[in-house]
Amino acid sequence: MEIGISTFVETLPDVHTGETISHAQRLREVVEEIVLADQVGLDVYGVGEHHRKDYAASSPAVVLAAAAAQTERIRLTSAVTVLSSADPVRVFQDFATLDGISNGRAEIMAGRGSFIESFPLFGNDLNDYNELFDEKLDLLLKLRESEKITWEGKHRPSIQDRGVYPRPVQNPLPVWIGSGGNQESVVRAGLLGLPLVLAIIGGRPAQFAPLVELYKRAAAHAGHDASKLTVASHSHGFVGADEHEAVEKFFPPTQAGMNIIGQERGWGHYSRATYDAARSPEGALYVGSPDTVAKKIIDLRQKVGITRFMLHVPLGTMPHEDVMRAIELLGMEVAPRVREEVAAWEAAGGK
Structure with missing residues (x-):
């Protein structure tokens, strides 16, 4: 079970101060976050490509290359390349250069x-x-x-x-297929025998289990060994040492970020009730103490079959020190527990 981080390098106004940091500052912060993720034993860090004012990473390969020479083990991926x-x-x-x-x-x-x-x-x-x-x-x-x-x-x-x-x-350079849950893209990934990444950012994560099964059936139909295929998830969340503090810190920037996108796409208002439902045991928001987040990731592995989990943090703008602390807790407390319990579950016959 691989555990990692993903980011869109957001530069939204801070919900408390109204200030907006520069693209340059946020890019430098992300490099520091990748270096820390490597140091605390996380498996992967992903940077998403966007071409708009409130996201600073139009060239993920360049951002990842800046961290490549300062890291030793962590895998470096786009999340996604458009x-x-x-x-x-x-x-x-670009990615062959990053690979070198x-x-x-x-x-x-x-x-x-x-x-x-x-x-x-x-x-x-x-x-x-x-x-x-x-x-x-x-x-x-x-x-x-x-x-x-x-x-x-x-x-x-x-x-x-x-x-x-x-x-x-x-050889070959790894290529994953990213999907928001579209059946066509899931089947395409399976037929090609490529690893699959699901953006699980709403609803109930357990509802994605049929898509994973569809993916594996498509792979088997095309002659691929479905047991060797990797399925990842990209989900919003935040880890704090204290449950209440983590929940309260993550809500304001999450609400702001989701409502900006929601207005563009015609979604309903993102309220505190929406947030609390999403952070429930059945929801798609992975926020809370290390114990809470670990339990939800283990549940995702057991019910959906996810073999790589990527926590998207922050959603919106948060203080850099809070993001760094969340990465530290994910690597040093959440990931070891998840790996240990998933290994025990598999040894006992879990699939």
């Missing part, structure tokens, strides 16, 4: 993108939303297979027997 609006050749080159700097710790999480700002920015038509992803994923996977490539598609100029460099340390 592949539909990107050039797969450049994506491969980190000596084989880079990963790509490829997604279609729930935020659409990058499409007009890079001259892509949203009417081609699904077709773009399918075509560009095909090219990205072929780039992993051989040093030289010949390829032709509809949305990108063809490539005729050209080499793509640098080559990564890992």
